[in-house]
Amino acid sequence: MVDKAGVVYDLGYKPYEGQRLGRSGAIKAMLKDGLRRTFGIRRKARRKIYPWGLVVLAFLPAIVFVGLAFALSSFAPDAESPFGGHAQYISLVGTVIILFVASAAPNLLIPDREEGVLSVYSSRPMTAWDYIWGRVGALALVASAFFLLPNLLMYVGFAALDEAGLAAALIDNLDDLLKVLGTMVAYVIGYGAPALLISTYAKRVGPAAGIYLAVVFISPGFAEMFRTLxxxxxxxxxxxxxxxxxxVIRNWVFDESQGSVPMSAVGFEPWVSILFIALVGAGTMYLMARRYRLEL
Amino acid sequence: MSAAAISANNLGHAYGDVIALHHLDLEVPPGRIGLVGANGAGKTTLIKILLGILEPTVGAVNVLGTDPADDLITVRSRIGYMPEGECLPKDQTAADFVAYAAELAGVPPNESRQRASDILTMVGLHEERFRYLGDFSTGMKQRAMLAQAIVHDPEMVFLDEPTAGLDPSGREEMLDLIGRLGGFGINVLVSSHVLPDIEQTCDWVVMLDGGQVLRNGPLSGLTETGVVELEVVDGAELVAAELRRMGAEVDEAGQTLTITSSPDDPFLAARDALAATGTALRKLGARSTTLEDIFLGEAPSDGR
Incomplete structure (x- = not known):
């Protein structure tokens, strides 16, 4: 039988006398690890398929829209874009964010607990809050990139087509970019916090993702039922x-109709949705702190 | 600042109604320290308090002169920890994870990769460093866990049951590695219920039972009994009589004599008695005991 335990070679031990980056170094390392983990970087190939598929889903339509707009502008310069603007695109990337955080949040939190890796963090210069910010930060960073970068591509792409010239169009349409940024915060917290909350207590990645998707996609049905009661x-x-x-916040920011959204139909103003998202975000952080203080 | 590596003052911890540690007073010098006791004796609770994961219900501890309750970051900057259970992500390679463990301790990224490579080589995982940890055997996992605990060159490392699940040869190699850590300038606290492991690797022992300190002292002091045994070729009764005349207490068993007490150095008494009786000596030496004997002799017999 082959001895898989290996052989010990005494090559000595070198004490480390170099720079130590302390707590900030630990948090940076966590952020980097979080990004690698969510995209499956330095992991087996099958771990890369899902996140990179979502990257394609988020960016490809924006690239196609801008490309087609370029093509159309060459023979119909005054034609309106048939693809809509940022408000419409946000609907698409909103779905991508849901699909992304459904996988990323459980993968960021659950293996650390279930594989015992938290005990490594407990012997490093960091607190439970540092751990939480490291993981939440990584998720927020990637979800924000999913949201912002395709919109940025459209913002610059359509500005390049503008008769006023690129620079003038970028400045003229700056309010669009600010609206995108404001809406991004609502989407990232609104969709990310419930995924983190479920992952804080779930024991397995797959069920956590399934529960999250069920909560997100089934909850409007229940809301609709409450509307009719x-x-x-x-x-x-x-x-x-x-x-x-x-x-609701997107429709409000971009002056779109609220349509048949249940909470708007029963008279709730958009600030109620802002408050709801803020409370879910704050509640998630509180419960995460309670959970992780026991192990870190 | 205290010179002790670890000290505890009236330390207590309870999980609800269950008392895990009961008014512990400890002073442990730097070096290789064995923390021994049966399962449930309070070893892991003590380590978690030293790491700052748990807060004492009463009392206080100091690790390398700092109380984790006062300055958690400073304590954690100076320690490493190999837990009893697994702590390895299955989907990372050993090199990536150990480098990440170094980065978490504040070692810059480039240096982290270099140190990870060096330490994995030192623990015997050079060839396997680019394999996924999920594919490792138990012995390889234990080595990788030790590597992550020392990759950042801590001043003190806590090893919780480091030989658990290892086969005899893996256990010997792990004990050898632990024994060498002291030579690297790393203080070691080894928690184990396998007492021979502690005897093999440590020079100071803290013995816990039922959340209380049973013994705390240097290993040599604990295992030395002060009893001298000698075996003679013939005439044991003459030697025994001479020793008794000199004021020693002696037990006889065939040609073997045991000097249990003596007014002077028992070795000198044995020499003088042999010379006086003209008896030939076959064997002479101090009788030592094992930690197991001490533990079984002192621990309450209720199975705690």
Missing amino acids: DFPGSRFGTLIAVLQHPE
């Missing part, structure tokens, strides 16, 4: 539509 306070039940709070 007629008992005191039933309108508050519409607020469980996790999927639609960021959409």
